Amino acid sequence: MRPDGSPTRIFLAGDSSVCDREAGRAPMTGWGQALPLFFTADAEVVNCARAGASTRTFAERGRLAWILDRLRPDDYLVVSFGLIDHKPEKEWRTEAFHDFQWYLRRFVDGARDRGAHPVLVSPHERCTWDEHGNLRHVFGEYPMAMRELAAETATPYLDLYAQSLAWWAQLGPQGTRDLFMYLTPGQYPNYPEGIEDSTHLRPEGAVACARFVAHQLAAGRIVPEHWVTALDVPAFPPQALGWLDDHEHAARVGARTNGQGDTL
Numbered sequence: 001m002r003p004d005g006s007p008t009r010i011f012l013a014g015d016s017s018v019c020d021r022e023a024g025r026a027p028m029t030g031w032g033q034a035l036p037l038f039f040t041a042d043a044e045v046v047n048c049a050r051a052g053a054s055t056r057t058f059a060e061r062g063r064l065a066w067i068l069d070r071l072r073p074d075d076y077l078v079v080s081f082g083l084i085d086h087k088p089e090k091e092w093r094t095e096a097f098h099d100f101q102w103y104l105r106r107f108v109d110g111a112r113d114r115g116a117h118p119v120l121v122s123p124h125e126r127c128t129w130d131e132h133g134n135l136r137h138v139f140g141e142y143p144m145a146m147r148e149l150a151a152e153t154a155t156p157y158l159d160l161y162a163q164s165l166a167w168w169a170q171l172g173p174q175g176t177r178d179l180f181m182y183l184t185p186g187q188y189p190n191y192p193e194g195i196e197d198s199t200h201l202r203p204e205g206a207v208a209c210a211r212f213v214a215h216q217l218a219a220g221r222i223v224p225e226h227w228v229t230a231l232d233v234p235a236f237p238p239q240a241l242g243w244l245d246d247h248e249h250a251a252r253v254g255a256r257t258n259g260q261g262d263t264l
Contacts (some may be wrong), residue, residue: 015080037241
């Protein structure tokens with residue numbers, strides 16, 4: 001909380017693993033959508049993550065500039081990318097130890113230039129298993145590159161990637177699928193034909209990731225401990241996740257992207 005009584009803001013920059021989801025995509029949930037569940041009124045989470053965004057496109061399409069224009073001293077900029085950066089398509093692709101790090105440095109330096117606090121969060125791993133039941137490590141280079149840059153720039157680094165590897169290995173293939181968007185036909189109205197999505201989380205997975213991020217922010221004294229709450233609450237009702245309606249989602253995209261929307 002600031003001296004004037006307004007909350008300190010925690011801006012989130014990231015991809016579809018982080019972003020708020022509209023009700024028409026439920027139960028698909030970004031962990032940034034669940035993060036406000038674990039913060040008191042001392043902090044306001046401003047989720048600027050966008051589906052289909054890499055570090056490159058987030059910067060090139062003006063989303064980073066939008067955040068930097070609004071950052072005030074002692075705000076936070078929490079940055080989590082890698083899901084889209086690793087894709088082979090040239091439009092999104094960045095190389096882990098080359099331009100991925102270069103773009104991440106723009107986020108870090110931009111925040112610090114404005115007296116704000118940058119934090120880097122690695123992406124969670126996908127739900128992909130081989131025929132022997134071994135979890136595939138799809139994003140490994142990108143968390144390594146992010147960790148290296150965090151060390152070079154003395155930026156706090158939250159290793160959600162390593163945590164997710166431990167979780168998924170403990171849960172096994174079927175247990176992990178229950179956290180992701182694997183839905184049978186008729187299970188949810190938004191997906192009448194079902195879906196098999198190894199990338200995006202359901203509420204249970206998103207809440208687990210958000211709980212980890214909030215805990216690490218407090219345990220590492222990156223944010224004051226008294227800002228973080230409800231870490232011991234085992235589950236939350238779906239309505240607590242604050243689904244966006246279609247009009248609100250369209251307004252957010254237009255306001256923060258100069259009318260250039262992203263798609264998955």
